[in-house]
Amino acid sequence: MAASLLEMRGITKTFPGVKALEDVNLQVKEGEIHALMGENGAGKSTLMKVLSGVYPYGTYTGDILFQGKVCEFRDIKQSEQLGIVIIHQELALISELSIAENIFLGNEQASRGIVDWQQTRVKARELLQKVGLQESPDTLISQIGVGKQQLVEIAKALSKKVKLLILDEPTAALNEEDSDNLLKLLLEFKKEGISSILISHKLNEVSRVADSITILRDGKTIETLETKTGEVTEERIIKGMVGRDMTQRYPQRFPVIGETIFEVKDWNVYHPVIPERKVIDEVSLHIRRGEIVGIAGLMGAGRTELAMSIFGRSYGKRISGQMFKHGKEIRITDIPEAIEQGIAYVTEDRKHYGLNLMDDIKRNISLAALGKLSKRSVVNENEEIKVAEEFRRKLNIKTPSILQKAVNLSGGNQQKVVLSKWIFAEPDVLILDEPTRGIDVGAKYEIYTIIHQLAAEGKGILLISSELPELLGMCDRIYVMSEGRITGEVERAEATQERLMKDMTKTRG
Amino acid sequence: METIQKMWKGNIRQYGMIITLVLIMLLFQVLTDGLLLKPLNITNLILQNSYILVLAIGMLLVIITGHIDLSVGSVAAFVGAISAILMVKMQVHPVVAVIISLLIGALVGAWQGFWVAYVKIPSFIVTLAGMLLFRGLTMIVLDGQSIAPFPESFQLISSGFVPDLFGGSGLHLLTIVIGVLLSAILVWTEWSRRQTQRSYQFDVEPTGFFIAKLIGMVAVVNLFTFVLATYEGIPNILILLFALIVLYSFVMKKTVMGRHIYALGGNEKAASLSGVRTKQKTFWVFVNMGVLSALAGLIFAARLNAATPKAGVNFELDAIAACFIGGASATGGIGTVIGAMIGGLVMGVMNNGMSLIGLGIDWQQGIKGLVLLLAVAFDIYNKNKAS
Structure with missing residues (x-):
């Protein structure tokens, strides 16, 4: 059995009023791809933020051992020095800078404060070759697609002598082909001894590349599965994540088509x-x-x-x-x-195109059909509350109050708010x-059910x-x-x- | 008790602003040995700040849509100059002159709104250009000279008082009556709002708290009108201001138009994809700002009884500061008319109080700057704590 590269023991992290992580254990072995799975809000991102030092030592309890040594990271810089690099879901690239500039951002190839552009380009080209991206180092980030941007992020991680690469939903925005390339790259890295932690919702890709899978639910470790032993099935993972059997991923439906x-x-x-x-x-x-x-x-x-x-x-x-x-x-x-x-259109980018995040749930729901709630263009706010409450109940929007700001909701609940808005417009x-x-x-299952009802x-x-x-x-x-x-x-x-x-x-x- | 705590938390920003205003007033009341709240000075406060408050209403709408208007001071000066030419040089009837002036304000607003909304030039640049352009035009039309005096009927906008129908001596009786009427309207609207909420079976404030709140509000209103009554009564300009505040609060809070403006400021793309005509709304917000700038220009000219090339300098900064002190967000989508008014009063009371205690303009500027910074910092601190 390979030596363990990373061990997180008994990690507990509380936010005011919420226990985000409770006694979580995670063990990643040398040269493996370890998938971290769980529903939104299960604590995956929090755990990774603890690991990378975003939440500094002292704000959580428990131990982190990296290559056998106890680590007490105070910030991201310290974890990166040891070779732990995290790539967030929202890419941290600057679109008006070139690929090379982005790769060495914060790590400029400079002597005495003066950037050596020649070296920057040469090194960037090497890294791009490694990740299989055929672009000039001088190309601007804004000129390449999301798939390629993802590769630039990985090249940036490689430039930091990465030993443990953490990817938070790397394929969420990629098409099948780009996702495929990315996963192949992870397998390449594995051969070279770079381990990865892969956070993903996509069961098929996880079961394809991961060596082991740790499942989190409600801030607790549920279990760690080894793929070699063949005990892993998609049903098994789903059961671990949601805590119940999901015999069917899509609700049953008897279409009546007119x-x-x-x-x-x-x-x-x-x-x-x-x-x-x-x-x-x-x-x-x-x-x-x-x-x-x-x-x-x-x-x-x-x-x-x-x-x-x-x-x-x-x-x-x-x-x-x-x-x-x-x-x-x-x-x-x-x-x-x-x-x-x-006609109604529910956008693919609910945060930027679907919701007014700084406004509350009820006003988001009513926005597209305010006319229905108003007489001579004066809005009946009481009627609006009633409508919002009705949708909260019908679509099971999990929130303490419809006066809650949309920004505070989880992705699934935000999507339910967007759906409510358009259902209320009666398209x-x-x-x-x-x-x-x-x-x-x-x-997802709930959203499918709503679509069926519609x-x-x-x-x-x-x-x-x-x-x-x-x-x-x-x-x-x-x-x-x-x-x-x-x-x-x-x-x-x-x-x-x-x-x-x-x-x-x-x-x- | 728990509900009151909850309401306190939910409305901490509004209450916070009111408390700040009250504290500043108390501070200067003490520092000026009671001069601040003398009837004469209260009346002065209203007259001195009326045009900034008018500008702040328009500016609030602009800021909610996520824009800024730096040109309002210049536009006010320009319209003041035009009105002077019309009334003083061309002998146009004041009512006609006022209407023409407001229309010119609308045109100026349409000009700037066009560049911001349809050509998509950042409002900072468009209105910076406007600030220079209209200041220049003011000097051109005035030929560098002041024009005075205005007809007396026009001056009444800013210096007149509502006449006392009851002819009371010493005490302005009509003002007292208006105070009582306002209290009655206030009690009635609050009560009917509560009844409607009940009929929807929503939670309402506990009865004791509700009554205490009403008594407090009625007391403030009547105390205020009483103080005014011991001097000359209600200034004309206060009636105008009051009407504007009520109108704009209503539009922003209760109408589809207001909702659309908030949505547009909160997330323009999402608003547009929800059927809000965002360009059109932005355009009209600027037209509105132009009209209110014109109105402020008229009020200022009437108060000064002259149109001068230097009128309205730095008005835009006072109006913007009022909005931000009053809780508007620099990124758009958040802010209330009442908040902007309180913010404007905070600035006004400070100006007035510091002048009364004889502080130089140099210190006044510096202190106002710090207050603006602290007010917004406090606001952001609260917001971070809440989320």
Whole structure:
């Protein structure tokens, strides 16, 4: 058995009024990939912040042993010196600086305060080669995609002589291909003796690369599983995380599908900044009453762009094509008109595009349909409270009060607030863009149930997702997009991951 | 007791501001040997600060949308100058002149709103340009000279008092009556609000606390009108201010428009994707600021009884400070009209009190700067503690 690289023993961390971690143990061996799993709020990030010194020694109890030595980190610098590097979910890159500048940020290649640019570039190039990123060190961060940015973060970690790499949901924003590359890279590192702690919600990738899995629930260690022994199954992990059997990840549903209620024909959209680039190319699709229609596609296939251009032309320029509702052609020039016509769009980025984080839950819920709550443009605040309370109950939003600010909610509950907002607007067509991104398993199930209810009420649902199992589990019919075109349309019965993948990677020959 | 504690915690910012104001007033009341709260001085306080308070209302809306307006002082001066030309040189009737002046304010606001909302130039730059542009225009139209005097009917805006219908001698009876009427309205609205909340089966304040609160509010209102009545009664400008405060509080708190402005300031993209016409709203907020700047310019010109090229210098800074002392957030989305008014009064009382005790303008500036910094620091400290 390999020696242990890291041991965290009996870690307890309390915030005023909350015990975030209680007697947590974590052991990472030399040269292994260790997955840390648990629902949102289980304490994964807190544990990693304790480890990396964000919460300094003395603010928690328990011991941290790294390579057999007791560590008392006062800040991140100290943990990094020992080779513990954490890559946060929200990347800490500066988009107006080059790749090389970012890699050596805070660790500049300088002598007597003067930066040696030659050396910076040479070293950056070496590191980029190691992580398999073919970009010039002088390229600006703003010019490369999220997948590549993730690799830059890893290169930055390597520059610090990393021994233990901690990745907090590294693949949440990546498409399948980029995720794949990233995981392969971790396996590479493992061969070179760099261990990783991988925090992830994605069961399939964890069971693929991890050597052992530690599961946290409510701030406590539940168990550590070894993948070699074959005791690990996805069901087993889910059970550990939620504390109960989840025999079904997708709730049962008996679709009742009616006539076509919404249709888009020959839809073309051009890029808002680069006028000659066609982002959406001759797309036609339709949604029927009570139907859940999926859109599959890789990052950059144009799914979000399509959805937003339909939703009141909130994306793109020179939009052409026809739109029909209940068989009649409709013209929509802006978002208020789209809402008026019964279209709703739940964005993929709820923090930046979905919520007013500094405002309370009730005002977030009422925002899109204030007209319903007001007479002669005066809002009835009592009625508003009633509505918000109703949604809190119906959608099971976990919060002490609807006066709570949205920023204080967990991801799943924030998403429920966004959904409440759009359900309250009573749309006929709901476009859901990655509705379960960054949400834990338990809350996902609840969101799926809500989507089913909406379909059962006769609404048409357009579900955009990067997780193929989610599309397969939820949708009656799936459109596949690639390079701004629809490259396939698959009925539920015929849908398989392979089939979707084939259409997703179809390029213009 | 528990509910009161909870309410205290929930409203600590509002109460905190009021307490700060009261403490500052008490401090100067002691330092000036009781001069501060003399009827004459109270009246002066209102007259001296009216135009800053008018500007602060407009500025609050601008700050809530996440913008800033540095041009209000120059715009006020410019409109004051135009009004002087109209009334003094061209003999236009004051009512017509006021309407034209307000329209010019609206046009100025539309000009700046266009660049901010539709061309997306940062408001700091647009209004910095406006500050220079309209100061320059003021000097051009005035040809570097002051214009005076204004017709008397116009001066009454800032120096007149509501006449006493009952002809009381010594005590201004109408003012007392207005105080009593206001108290009645206050009690009635508070009571009906409580009844509606009851009918929705929401928690209401405990009865004892509610009654104590009402008695306190009624006492303050009547004490205030009584003090005014022992001097000349209610200044005209106070009626105007009161109407503006009530109107804007109502719009910001109760109407769809107000909600949209808060949402836009809190997260512009999310607001836009929720169906708020964000550009249009931003534009109108600036138009509104232009009109209120014009109004402030008129009030100031009427008070000074002259239009001068140097009018309105640093008004923008006082108005901005009032909003921030009153709890508005520099990043937008947070702030109340009442808060901005209290912030304005904190500055006003300090100006007045420090002048009364004979502190030089140099010390006044420095102390005001520190108070602004401390007020916002206290606010941020509280916010961090809450979250």
